[in-house]
Amino acid sequence: MTLGRAMIDIAGLEPTAEEKERLSHPQVGGLILFARNFESPAQLRMLAAEVRTLREPQLLIAVDHEGGRVQRFRQGFTRIPPMRSIGACGRDDGARLARAAGLVIAAELQAHGVDFSFAPVLDVDHGASSVIGDRAFCGDAAMLAHLAGAFVEGLTAGGMAAVGKHYPGHGYASADSHVDMPVDERSLEAIEASDLVPYRELIGRGLAAVMPAHVVYPKVDGRPAGFSPVWLRDILRARLGFQGMIFSDDLSMEAATQGGGVVERARAALAAGCDMVLLCNAPDAATKLIDGLDADPVPEARAARMRGRRLMRPAAAHAGYAGAVSALSRAIPEAA
Secondary structure, eight states, rough: OOOSSSOOSSSSSSOOOOHHHHTSSSTTTEEEGGGOOSSSEEEHHHHHHHHHHHHSSSSEEOOOOEETEEESOOOOOOOOOOOOHHHTHHHHHHHHHHHHHHHHHHHHHHHHOOOOOOBOOOOOOOOOOOTTTTGSSSSSSHHHHHHHHHHHHHHHTTTOOEEEEEESSSOOSHHHHHHHHOOOOOOHHHHHTTTTTHHHHHHHGTTTEEOOSOOOEEETTTGGGGGGGIIIIIIIIIIIIOOSSEEETTTTGGGGGGGGGGHHHHHHHHHHTEEEEEOOOHHHHHHHHHHHHHOOOOOOHHHHHTTOOTTOOOOOTTHHHHHHHHHHHHHGGGGG
């Protein structure tokens, strides 16, 4: 069996019999976890271990664990500050702390059986998007690339793949794609001069995957970026030379529903260039998706790059882990 093209979720602290059957479907390739799936570190390790017994090759296990308000696991995990707090520390101190945050996230998640986090956020903070807000490092694209590069170095040092989001940038559009369709009216030239800078810089520095935004950039293409072969094949793959994984954003978000039913949305995202599609908080739709999808498996080389290289290894065994935790707690009150 190979890895399928869908990443789905489960409702609780352990998979039900029905969920195990769904996760074993050939069109499923990954499991995304949420705060509702976490009760304690021991329970999370048991959950991950059980999921890994369901099939070969093992499912990818992922989570949104960026820091700040988007950190799914709290008890027993280091509190990671919002990236804006790191950006406010300046070029040198900020980079040191960004690297520390990446290392801590990688060490702690893998110690509990999680392959990767959907991080870092590479959106430039243009002061327009409340859904991005303090999740962004800063509003200067070159500085953001520098800080995010250090974050990626930390993840890499901890044995974890980095996922840049939300390509090509969600920071200029004010609407929240969870409930509306954001539109960014800028030209491609304006986006290239700012929001694409972190992607150009990091693609050659360990960025293993990208998640496109559910945002429309009408001066480039009338389709949201995650459904656009212009953005994914022509610009990301051909022009920027990206060869890693492309994960869709959640297909249950409002900005994705304009693409038709869930199977049609998934097919459109895959046809545009996504390697794996996410569907969250919609178990009935997940069943429809995997039963209705007929797609080739994920390219193994891309999937292999997403696997945690130090799974179930104690976080404290990582070189530099204790110092990274200490640096975060000393420098930024939110991380204490």
